[in-house]
Amino acid sequence: MNGSIRGQNLLTLNDLSREALVEVLDTAESFVEVNRRTIKKVPALKGRVVASLFFEESTRTRLSFETAAKRLSADVLSLAVASSSVKKGESLRDTIATIDALGIDAVVMRHQSSGAAMQVSRYVPQVRVINAGDGLHQHPTQGLLDAFTVRQVLSERAGTSGVETGAELFDGLKVLIVGDIRHSRVARSDIAAYSALGCQVRVAAPGTLLPSDIENWPVQVVNDYDEALEWADVVALLRLQRERGSGSFVPSLGEFTQTFGLTLARAKRLRPTTLIMHPGPMNRGVEIDSRVADLPSAVVERQVANGVPIRMAVLYLTVAGTNEGVS
Amino acid sequence: MSSFLLRAGLVVGPQTSRVADVLVIDGKVADVGTDLSAPPGCHVVDARECWVGPGFVDLHTHLREPGREEAETIESGALAGAVGGYTALMAMPNTEPTLDNVALVSYVLDRGARTPLDIAVAGAITVGRRGENLAPLAEMAELGVRLFSDDGMGVQDPSLMRRALTYARPLGVRLAQHCEDELLAAGGSMNEGAVSSRLGLVGRPALAEELMVQRDIELVALTGGALHFMHLSTARSLELVAQARLRGLPVTFEVAPHHLTLDETSCEQFDPIFKVHPPLRPRADVDALREALRAGTIDAVATDHAPHAPELKDLPFDEAPAGMLGLEYAAALTFEALGDAPNPQLFFSVLSREPARIAQLRHDDVRVRHGAHGGCVSEGEDANLVVFDPLMSWTARNEDLHSHAVNSPYDGRTMTGRVRATLAKGALVVNDGSLV
Numbered sequence: 162m163n164g165s166i167r168g169q170n171l172l173t174l175n176d177l178s179r180e181a182l183v184e185v186l187d188t189a190e191s192f193v194e195v196n197r198r199t200i201k202k203v204p205a206l207k208g209r210v211v212a213s214l215f216f217e218e219s220t221r222t223r224l225s226f227e228t229a230a231k232r233l234s235a236d237v238l239s240l241a242v243a244s245s246s247v248k249k250g251e252s253l254r255d256t257i258a259t260i261d262a263l264g265i266d267a268v269v270m271r272h273q274s275s276g277a278a279m280q281v282s283r284y285v286p287q288v289r290v291i292n293a294g295d296g297l298h299q300h301p302t303q304g305l306l307d308a309f310t311v312r313q314v315l316s317e318r319a320g321t322s323g324v325e326t327g328a329e330l331f332d333g334l335k336v337l338i339v340g341d342i343r344h345s346r347v348a349r350s351d352i353a354a355y356s357a358l359g360c361q362v363r364v365a366a367p368g369t370l371l372p373s374d375i376e377n378w379p380v381q382v383v384n385d386y387d388e389a390l391e392w393a394d395v396v397a398l399l400r401l402q403r404e405r406g407s408g409s410f411v412p413s414l415g416e417f418t419q420t421f422g423l424t425l426a427r428a429k430r431l432r433p434t435t436l437i438m439h440p441g442p443m444n445r446g447v448e449i450d451s452r453v454a455d456l457p458s459a460v461v462e463r464q465v466a467n468g469v470p471i472r473m474a475v476l477y478l479t480v481a482g483t484n485e486g487v488s
Numbered sequence: 489m490s491s492f493l494l495r496a497g498l499v500v501g502p503q504t505s506r507v508a509d510v511l512v513i514d515g516k517v518a519d520v521g522t523d524l525s526a527p528p529g530c531h532v533v534d535a536r537e538c539w540v541g542p543g544f545v546d547l548h549t550h551l552r553e554p555g556r557e558e559a560e561t562i563e564s565g566a567l568a569g570a571v572g573g574y575t576a577l578m579a580m581p582n583t584e585p586t587l588d589n590v591a592l593v594s595y596v597l598d599r600g601a602r603t604p605l606d607i608a609v610a611g612a613i614t615v616g617r618r619g620e621n622l623a624p625l626a627e628m629a630e631l632g633v634r635l636f637s638d639d640g641m642g643v644q645d646p647s648l649m650r651r652a653l654t655y656a657r658p659l660g661v662r663l664a665q666h667c668e669d670e671l672l673a674a675g676g677s678m679n680e681g682a683v684s685s686r687l688g689l690v691g692r693p694a695l696a697e698e699l700m701v702q703r704d705i706e707l708v709a710l711t712g713g714a715l716h717f718m719h720l721s722t723a724r725s726l727e728l729v730a731q732a733r734l735r736g737l738p739v740t741f742e743v744a745p746h747h748l749t750l751d752e753t754s755c756e757q758f759d760p761i762f763k764v765h766p767p768l769r770p771r772a773d774v775d776a777l778r779e780a781l782r783a784g785t786i787d788a789v790a791t792d793h794a795p796h797a798p799e800l801k802d803l804p805f806d807e808a809p810a811g812m813l814g815l816e817y818a819a820a821l822t823f824e825a826l827g828d829a830p831n832p833q834l835f836f837s838v839l840s841r842e843p844a845r846i847a848q849l850r851h852d853d854v855r856v857r858h859g860a861h862g863g864c865v866s867e868g869e870d871a872n873l874v875v876f877d878p879l880m881s882w883t884a885r886n887e888d889l890h891s892h893a894v895n896s897p898y899d900g901r902t903m904t905g906r907v908r909a910t911l912a913k914g915a916l917v918v919n920d921g922s923l924v
Binding site: 175252253254255272274275276277279280283284295296297298299346349372373374377378 | 680681682685686687688689690691757758759760799800802803804805806807
């Protein structure tokens with residue numbers, strides 16, 4: 162299959178074709194079933210070693226990846242790498258060489274610097290590198306699980322399965338992404354995935370939270386946020402990246418909430434079927450009102466749950482290099 | 489008595505060139521003519537099909553000593569420079585500690601005097617390059633310092649820059665500015681644009697450079713102080729300087745070989761080897777710089793040779809230090825950027841004659857410790873000469889570098905044009921492309 166991630170690194174969703182994306186979603190579909198079993202484990206990666214290397218704090222992504230690896234029967238080396246170890250002078254090359262020396266097949270890596278996963282992939286060409294979020298650049302598995310969640314919910318509503326649906330329901334699907342696009346690796350991966358799958362993507366944000374070259378992106382910037390909410394089939398909110406200094410890009414959190422937060426009043430404009438998504442962790446009361454986050458059309462917990470089968474699929478395809486014999 | 493005969497090269501003068509022999513005796517050009525006879529014991533260098541001209545003068549070399557000797561020393565930098573055809577280097581003051589006083593400048597001058605090249609020193613404009621207080625410019629000028637810079641960063645405070653220009657003017661020295669407004673470029677690690685946006689790297693906008701160029705042009709107009717713009721990298725910066733010249737302002741500028749040969753897409757693989765300040769720009773800027781080079785409107789090509797220890801270039805892109813090696817490939821890269829019909833006068837103008845004028849290292853300048861550079865290759869001149877083979881094709885290899893550091897982005901690149909011989913301070917330092 163053209164552009165498949167099988168046997169490859171997964172560093173970005175930018176170069177992936179629709180077929181390659183659907184392959185991951187279909188593979189994940191089969192792992193959903195595994196996760197419903199009493200014994201939630203398949204021997205697919207038995208004897209393989211997956212290192213999880215998080216230079217940046219993360220709860221859900223790390224847990225999700227490690228759970229995924231264990232359910233595939235891989236051995237997991239979990240290394241607590243303080244982000245300061247690099248600051249103390251250890252280079253990325255030395256850090257990864259140390260871990261590689263223990264004998265690993267794959268490394269799942271999160272880093273606060275854009276491109277760190279790609280750099281590491283050059284140092285250990287024989288190891289599969291899976292980017293679990295690098296700076297402002299990409300968060301590929303989040304983009305995949307978001308698309309997977311959309312397909313899962315919409316195909317359930319249609320009384321069919323995701324695999325049978327393929328990618329058709331993405332054709333012309335109206336996706337509105339709201340918030341800190343500029344500093345968001347999730348936005349970059351989501352936009353790559355949704356546009357490759359055939360969705361119409363619009364973005365809504367204060368001018369300062371849009372990338373300066375937004376006209377080059379495969380999206381439309383909305384002028385009227387309220388109107389866009391009525392238009393959307395999917396509203397994907399982003400976390401306001403206060404830790405990346407985006408606080409100074411808006412006058413105040415209050416003003417951001419007033420203008421671009423999904424408040425209860427604004428949520429009334431959504432059709433009842435419109436999906437509300439958020440990659441988490443949510444700033445309740447900032448980008449999303451607490452009551453909106455708990456609406457039935459908010460699928461935040463489903464996104465979290467789907468993290469495991471998506472990451473099983475990614476590990477399986479990249480490490481085992483095949484999609485045969487999943488069951 | 490040592491003597492050298494450069495046989496039958498194209499001797500490139502400021503205006504014209506002719507095939508001739510160049511005889512060097514005891515560190516001076518003794519004769520230029522056809523069919524000169526070699527005195528007994530004379531070393532003959534075959535210069536047929538080569539260009540013979542004044543040795544190159546680099547206005548912008550980071551020699552890293554004192555403080556970062558693992559990346560470069562004055563000695564290793566001088567040897568790399570010699571292989572690159574340079575006979576004089578301008579050592580930048582952003583060492584550790586900063587070259588901001590006579591003791592440290594003397595140290596570098598003394599160490600430099602022991603190398604095969606002439607090592608001139610640029611003193612810092614402000615104490616510790618902190619941009620707060622003026623360094624003792626007059627005391628350093630007494631030692632022979634003719635160029636001052638806080639390079640690595642520009643002088644951000646316009647009021648201090650104004651004062652520096654006013655103070656420097658009667659000293660007969662020139663200030664050299666790294667133009668980037670650090671507030672506008674804050675946190676940036678590559679050019680701001682479509683590529684940085686896709687890569688999720690914070691950008692350094694072209695405007696950060698251009699605003700400071702504009703500001704400094706007005707400060708020059710106000711003060712009358714002479715200013716040299718370092719490593720200009722955008723089409724707009726060049727336009728601004730061209731306009732300033734029309735006003736008759738005493739401004740000069742250099743471009744760096746990497747800005748003539750690489751664009752921002754080089755950063756797409758997140759390899760910090762391509763990280764440099766000012767950053768690699770879009771193709772349109774590269775093309776504009778090359779066009780200006782061919783049109784003869786660029787004063788100097790200067791390397792911004794910036795060695796960094798390998799482990800620092802293994803850091804993530806945003807954390808790695810900026811800068812790349814330049815001395816050994818600058819001539820070939822300039823030759824490449826000059827295009828299909830490279831003009832040898834222009835080649836020596838940007839690599840030797842104009843930089844020597846800006847550095848005040850020419851025959852008629854008041855020099856304290858250095859020989860004369862950037863001359864006409866005529867009888868009686870100091871023998872700082874280079875033999876450049878414009879036909880030779882070769883491959884750049886990191887393992888062949890003479891710098892301690894290896895942070896060159898050109899590993900594996902095919903180059904055309906190579907330095908065959910360098911004569912510096914009257915000695916043959918490089919022959920057949922290798923150190924003697």
